[in-house]
Amino acid sequence: MGLTGTPVLVVAAALASGLFAATLLLWPRLAGRTARAVAGRTALLLSTQLALFVAAGLLANHSFLFYGSWADLLGREQELGTVTDHGAGKGASGGVVRIGTVRPDAPGAGRPASGGRIDEVVVSGRASGIDSRAYVYLPPEYFQQAHAGRTFPAVIVLTGYPGTAENLFKGLRYPRTAHERVRAGRAQPMVLVMLRPTVAPPRDTECVDVRDGPQAETFFAEDLPRAVSRTYRVGEHARNWGVIGNSTGGYCALKLGLHHPERFAASAGLSAYYRAAEDPTTGDLFHGDRAARRRADLLWSLDHRPPAASSFLVTTSRQGEGNLRETREFIDRVRAPARVSSIVLDSGGHNFTTWRREIPPALEWMSGRLTAD
Known part of the structure; x- marks a missing residue:
């Protein structure tokens, strides 16, 4: 069982x-x-x-859905991790391999042209040498003849730690919500690339390029968008790409958007924190490199990086979240030409119930900042 x-x-x-x-x-x-x-x-x-x-x-x-399997609970997760042989294999060439499909929780899910399709894939990173499993939601429009020549915008969707990628369509219902927003005329069809930020399980890499370790930031900022764009009808420019996540995934989303405006036009952090965690689950991320540690501090980066024309969305609650003060600091430090928006709930904890309240408006916000080619 x-x-x-x-x-x-x-x-x-x-x-x-x-x-x-x-x-x-x-x-x-x-x-x-x-x-x-x-x-x-x-x-x-x-x-x-x-x-x-x-x-x-x-x-x-x-x-x-904190843990997806007994192996995950017991720390014996067998998901593909870092590839150390850069001269051969999937990691050397880069690409996406589909290993299965999942039916979306959406009306008409029996037919892709009505309910869309979720592909279970393995993404192989050429630059990072990382292989990671992901789920790619393709909206119904992707399969409709009227949109046969269309290139779609894409959004990387990240879980928290130690969440599983299945959380994103089973617990947080991203595909279903995106489907409903499009049907209501409040969002455009978007491809969702859903995965966990833990690309070297069970280690929490905080989306950092670790010296002599997992090159997680390179995987998300370079390998993943490139591989998906070459496999699916997804644009290759920053205006075509966004990233959203909750908790650790929220920190990663904002970090990727802040440090890679050439890749992501918009990033949204739901219940995000703003400095890389350093604890037994992360190990030594920076190896004494003060510059790398400062770079992983988003508030420091806002003060010391030239602002780019990026869009950020941050969420918090007046009661129930621990990130209210730092979220306000983040908002205050964003400078033009960058733009920042926020969702501030009266009350809401660090949990799925809160994020389900934030995901619909966050997807609408994201839709309004990405374009299809």
Whole structure:
């Protein structure tokens, strides 16, 4: 049974309920002070609490998709990571290989021309030497004869850490939301390239080019747009590309937009933070390089980089988010010709419920800043 599936959740709930009922039934029989009675009561309490804890954890993971599999939970994720042999293989040539398809959660999903299609792919980076799995959402218009000659804008969509790429279409419903925005006439059709920012799992690279390590920034800023543009009908210019993400993905999105205006016209950070995390999950990202650490500080970069004609969107909440002060600092430091917009909720935590409230207007904002060739 899969970690995110309903069967394992049902089994865990049934086990917890059964142990709770057994505790009520057997407690009177174990009311004595003998060692056997004490041991029985202890075993019942511990097993019931453990079963309830497991059921609650599985329910939370079922709702928010923190971990996509048992291997992911246990730290044995087998997803493709960094390629060290740069002279041969996929990483040397670069490209996109489709390994499967997923039906979008959208009306008419049985037919691509009505509901679109999600391709499960492996993207191989020539410059970075990184292979990473991703999901490419192609809107219905991509398959319609009326748009056969059209080149579409594309948006890189990033999860938080340690999220899975499946979070983006199962939990956060990006394809479904994009489909609804287009049908409502509030957004243009866009290709969504959905993946996690962790391109060298289980390490959190913070979208940094690590010395003698994963070249994550190069993968996202160079390899990924180039490979997708060569595989799908997607434009190659900055005006055709945007990037959006939540939490760690939000930091990465803003970082990529700020440092690569030649590649991305717009970037949106939902509940983003503004300095690269450094903790046991990241390892040593900078190896004592102060310039690299300062560059990964977005507030510092806004003060010390020449402004470009980029667009930024940042989101926060007056109550429930920890990034309100720094978000206001980011807004204050953006200088023309760059532009900045914001979504500030009255209340909302660092969770899927909040991001689902922000994604529809964020996609509309993104649509208004990208063009199709």
